[in-house]
Amino acid sequence: xxxxxxxxxxxxxxxxxxxxxxxxxxxxxxxxxxxxxxxxxxxxxxxxxxxxxxxxxxxxxxxxxxxxxxxxxxxxxxxxxxxxxxxxxxxxxxxxxxxxxxxxxxxxxxxxxxxxxxxxxxxxxxxxxxxxxxxxxxxxxxxxxxxxxxxxxxxxxxxxxxxxxxxxxxxxxxxxxxxxxxxxxxxxxxxxxxxxxxxxxxxxxxxxxxxxxxxxxxxxxxxxxxxxxxxxxxxxxxxxxxxxxxxxxxxxxxxxxxxxxxxxxxxxxxxxxxxxxxxxxxxxxxxxxxxxxxxxxxxxxxxxxxxxxxxxxxxxxxxxxxxxxxxxxxxxxxxxxxxxxxxxxxxxxxxxxxxxxxxxxxxxxxxxxxxxxxxxxxxxxxxxxxxxxxxxxxxxxxxxxxxxxxxxx
Amino acid sequence: xxxxxxxxxxxxxxxxxxxxxxxxxxxxxxxxxxxxxxxxxxxxxxxxxxxxxxxxxxxxxxxxxxxxxxxxxxxxxxxxxxxxxxxxxxxxxxxxxxxxxxxxxxxxxxxxxxxxxxxxxxxxxxxxxxxxxxxxxxxxxxxxxxxxxxxxxxxxxxxxxxxxxxxxxxxxxxxxxxxxxxxxxxxxxxxxxxxxxxxxxxxxxxxxxxxxxxxxxxxxxxxxxxxxxxxxxxxxxxxxxxxxxxxxxxxxxxxxxxxxxxxxxxxxxxxxxxxxxxxxxxxxxxxxxxxxxxxxxxxxxxxxxxxxxxxxxxxxxxxxxxxxxxxxxxxxxxxxxxxxxxxxxxxxxxxxxxxxxxxxxxxxxxxxxxxxxxxxxxxxxxxxxxxxxxxxxxxxxxxxxxxxxxxxxxxxxxxxxxxxxxxxxxxxxxxxxxxxxxxxxxxxxxxxxxxxxxxxxxxxxxxxxxxxxxxxxxxxxxxxxxxxxxxxxxxxxxxxxxxxxxxxxxxxxxxxxxxxxxxxxxxxxxxxxxxxxxxxxxxxxxxxxxxxx
Numbered sequence: 001x002x003x004x005x006x007x008x009x010x011x012x013x014x015x016x017x018x019x020x021x022x023x024x025x026x027x028x029x030x031x032x033x034x035x036x037x038x039x040x041x042x043x044x045x046x047x048x049x050x051x052x053x054x055x056x057x058x059x060x061x062x063x064x065x066x067x068x069x070x071x072x073x074x075x076x077x078x079x080x081x082x083x084x085x086x087x088x089x090x091x092x093x094x095x096x097x098x099x100x101x102x103x104x105x106x107x108x109x110x111x112x113x114x115x116x117x118x119x120x121x122x123x124x125x126x127x128x129x130x131x132x133x134x135x136x137x138x139x140x141x142x143x144x145x146x147x148x149x150x151x152x153x154x155x156x157x158x159x160x161x162x163x164x165x166x167x168x169x170x171x172x173x174x175x176x177x178x179x180x181x182x183x184x185x186x187x188x189x190x191x192x193x194x195x196x197x198x199x200x201x202x203x204x205x206x207x208x209x210x211x212x213x214x215x216x217x218x219x220x221x222x223x224x225x226x227x228x229x230x231x232x233x234x235x236x237x238x239x240x241x242x243x244x245x246x247x248x249x250x251x252x253x254x255x256x257x258x259x260x261x262x263x264x265x266x267x268x269x270x271x272x273x274x275x276x277x278x279x280x281x282x283x284x285x286x287x288x289x290x291x292x293x294x295x296x297x298x299x300x301x302x303x304x305x306x307x308x309x310x311x312x313x314x315x316x317x318x319x320x321x322x323x324x325x326x327x328x329x330x331x332x333x334x335x336x337x338x339x340x341x342x343x344x345x346x347x348x349x350x351x352x353x354x355x356x357x358x359x360x361x362x363x364x365x366x367x368x369x370x371x372x373x374x375x376x377x378x379x380x381x382x383x384x385x386x387x388x389x390x391x392x393x394x395x396x397x398x399x400x401x402x403x404x405x406x407x408x409x
Numbered sequence: 410x411x412x413x414x415x416x417x418x419x420x421x422x423x424x425x426x427x428x429x430x431x432x433x434x435x436x437x438x439x440x441x442x443x444x445x446x447x448x449x450x451x452x453x454x455x456x457x458x459x460x461x462x463x464x465x466x467x468x469x470x471x472x473x474x475x476x477x478x479x480x481x482x483x484x485x486x487x488x489x490x491x492x493x494x495x496x497x498x499x500x501x502x503x504x505x506x507x508x509x510x511x512x513x514x515x516x517x518x519x520x521x522x523x524x525x526x527x528x529x530x531x532x533x534x535x536x537x538x539x540x541x542x543x544x545x546x547x548x549x550x551x552x553x554x555x556x557x558x559x560x561x562x563x564x565x566x567x568x569x570x571x572x573x574x575x576x577x578x579x580x581x582x583x584x585x586x587x588x589x590x591x592x593x594x595x596x597x598x599x600x601x602x603x604x605x606x607x608x609x610x611x612x613x614x615x616x617x618x619x620x621x622x623x624x625x626x627x628x629x630x631x632x633x634x635x636x637x638x639x640x641x642x643x644x645x646x647x648x649x650x651x652x653x654x655x656x657x658x659x660x661x662x663x664x665x666x667x668x669x670x671x672x673x674x675x676x677x678x679x680x681x682x683x684x685x686x687x688x689x690x691x692x693x694x695x696x697x698x699x700x701x702x703x704x705x706x707x708x709x710x711x712x713x714x715x716x717x718x719x720x721x722x723x724x725x726x727x728x729x730x731x732x733x734x735x736x737x738x739x740x741x742x743x744x745x746x747x748x749x750x751x752x753x754x755x756x757x758x759x760x761x762x763x764x765x766x767x768x769x770x771x772x773x774x775x776x777x778x779x780x781x782x783x784x785x786x787x788x789x790x791x792x793x794x795x796x797x798x799x800x801x802x803x804x805x806x807x808x809x810x811x812x813x814x815x816x817x818x819x820x821x822x823x824x825x826x827x828x829x830x831x832x833x834x835x836x837x838x839x840x841x842x843x844x845x846x847x848x849x850x851x852x853x854x855x856x857x858x859x860x861x862x863x864x865x866x867x868x869x870x871x872x873x874x875x876x877x878x879x880x881x882x883x884x885x886x887x888x889x890x891x892x893x894x895x896x897x898x899x900x901x902x903x904x905x906x907x908x909x910x911x912x913x914x915x916x917x918x919x920x921x922x923x924x925x926x927x928x929x930x931x932x933x934x935x936x937x938x939x940x941x942x943x944x945x946x947x948x949x950x951x952x953x954x955x956x957x958x
Binding site: 288293294295296297298299300302303306308309312 | 701702705706708709712714715718896897898900
């Protein structure tokens, strides 16, 4: 509460874009520790969570007061007019502080208290049981087993504790492969298709540079393809543009050499990186936010943002994945650079196409819990929850949700 | 004239038909005077029953002795026929070409069609001007029906009966007709019951370079204004174009002569620009490379959605003048047969709930398009695939239907009809077994004796069994004036028409069926609840009566 200089300002106007009478609503603005609240003269409440605020801007003083424009991370834009400049300045500074948290403990989730008792709270956290999910998929079975190698997060900090690997892959193979993969994220099971006995596996890029090899990593991939009794070959999908993947080789990383890995078919499915996506969204929001656009300007703005092109790239990759499994009966290993952005998108979207369970409400929750949360998608950094590196912010999860939305249409 | 003369080969076996969403099927191809029919070899069912008049263009290709004919239809469908034998293929192709480019209207199918259903309502008499007049004449005594154009002598493209201000006599009308393009003197298009304001429409005034004026014309439109009130003239041409029209004898209403009227120019494109736009759009939709950037830039380059925005914006402006400003308006372009009608009919959709009911919409099309003299025969002679030189073709009516769909999409509960109704109207405007869209105006339709010799589309559509396909399950009647958004973000491409043959609508259709079932079931349950409530109420009063001493 120490950031808040003014807790209440009266006679504030809220400009309403959708109001048919084009009038603004006058009311009172409140600042709490967690929210901004505006109550208008009709008692209608507008709540904005401080953590949803992306930017605050003070515009030039006008005759009606001091304009304050708040852009939110959920694409909402709110335009207030505060009668006194000093009040506006105070609110502006308070919001600047309140919208950027340095510690997790300051986030709203830690102070939100819906009057649950401890056992109710615990139940909530146990609602999604990934062990049950793997069982539903049909593992462990004769080809796949649960590995305890990462039980204490010793092999890979960003992977979950429960990992499923081919039964014939011994611990030394797993450990060896993890040393050959960026951030230790070695190939593990994401989804097992019972009917086809084919698997979706995920990992990060190999630390192959130009010529390095790792026998354990090669054995692990072999084990994955052997775990598929129907098909002798498996696909390795690198979800980066070829150029980017090649550039990584100079830094000692890169992609799998088909010569070294028997029975793999290597495939680039170029999806751009988090920086491209961040600026794409920025451009899209600019186009959408511009008033009085002509149709031509709208479409050329849309095209130059590239947003839909990226959405299509993610969807195309997921379709390729689903076809590999259903039509060719082949297992697929998916990776990008670190295996927690594009990999998460493609694996989860592909699974959604393949398995109707994930299209139920509970199943969708399970899917997100598995492929996004447990496999270490950096929600905190990607969604800018804390005041961190702006270059780590990127709408990766948003894109996934948009792809799912397109499917519902 | 015998159709048989044009049919070189009436029948070929072992023809393979390729069409969207179905696997290829082999069968026997038959050519009749009006149709192309393919019966499947398997079970003799008719796989294809295509009107020659629906054919826009055909391409021929040969690989060895196997000929392929690609038929591009006016409804944007593309069909392929593989015909064994070069001679048969060439014969079929030239027969189709001859049969799909017949000159005389009386040779077209509506003159030969015998309905297979029992005709309960004669659609030719469903929407007569006198009946339409009845609907608002109780609210006002300022208007009358004029029969001055009974013989189509005063205005060849107007209907025989028109609505004009009561204070204006037929002689005045005759004089005004000489001052307006095509004799199209200003007449009533719509009367807004809420405030008595009206929409009038006409052709351009023939002021020419001399600044000619016509006192009768001024008297006529001034008669629609209340004392001391002003009106708006919406000219669907830019000021430049309107000024240039003077060199050809046309022009616009000058302020000096029409001091009570304010003129607004809202440019709407016309003729070949619209036709080119359609051609580019359909070409973009058929592009199989599936590249996102290319799709967006082709979509933009077609300008189709720009036209939609222009038309809707002008219609909103017209509606605003009537409903918000409380002022009467006069709308015209050059001839008053294209953009004028788009604006007047869309304004009524916005303003009047009746136009959003099925019968009201049919009446709207009858009044503002058919009787108003939109030259359907000319405009719909060719569609997006035509490769011959075009003269008068333009997708004006399709643009109107697209605009209606845009409003329907933004207000899904305000229309009694659904998207399929609009698609059906589009199809029948270009090729039909019914006579409704034949001819260019009422005069031609009379001369052709369409009422006696052909069946009306409305007779078929208004049968309950057919109507159920076109009824919107979400419809809730309301009295609102509905204002659509015209921002580019709000105007998506009409997939139901333009992507109909490019992607299967199977799952969307299933979802729609499911929605219809849910709504039906909900209605049944609601009815049950009402019955039970009544029973409960009755039981309670019975108990009450028993308890009282």
